Amino acid sequence: MKNITKKYTNGEVTIVWKPELCIHSGNCFGGLNEVFDPKKRPWVSPDGTTSEKIVNQVKKCPSGALSYYMNNNTEDAEAVEVKAETIIEPKRNGPLLVYGNITVKDSSGTETKKKNATAFCRCGGSGNKPFCDGTHKKIDFKG
Numbered sequence: 001m002k003n004i005t006k007k008y009t010n011g012e013v014t015i016v017w018k019p020e021l022c023i024h025s026g027n028c029f030g031g032l033n034e035v036f037d038p039k040k041r042p043w044v045s046p047d048g049t050t051s052e053k054i055v056n057q058v059k060k061c062p063s064g065a066l067s068y069y070m071n072n073n074t075e076d077a078e079a080v081e082v083k084a085e086t087i088i089e090p091k092r093n094g095p096l097l098v099y100g101n102i103t104v105k106d107s108s109g110t111e112t113k114k115k116n117a118t119a120f121c122r123c124g125g126s127g128n129k130p131f132c133d134g135t136h137k138k139i140d141f142k143g
Helices: 051-058
Strands: 006-009 013-017 066-070 087-090 096-099 102-105 111-114 117-120
Touching: 013 051, 051 066
Parallel strands: none
Antiparallel strands: 006 013, 013 066, 087 096, 096 117, 102 111
């Protein structure tokens, strides 16, 4: 999968979306349909509500595919760094979620730093291994 990053702003907050990390949990549009609507293009419309509501909804993203930064912040902080212990949570019939700041080293030795939450494939079908791409839903993974 291509390494794509898309940004959407209302002038105050910028929503950052990295589709290759998305596990299609639905947490983004499950409570803020006026901003996140997967049936529309673009699917993110940050003018639909307040920046505070956007930030609160983005924080519900379990994979880290969605993050945000405040435009008045001079540092490029696209993701809020977790300053806590690492937590690992297997999702029923879904990915293995790892919360915290981690470094993922792939088979070629390339390291990727991850902040907040990372979703790892458990079904074996992801086209973006070791990360989850939502394939578990398509293949009806149970586990």
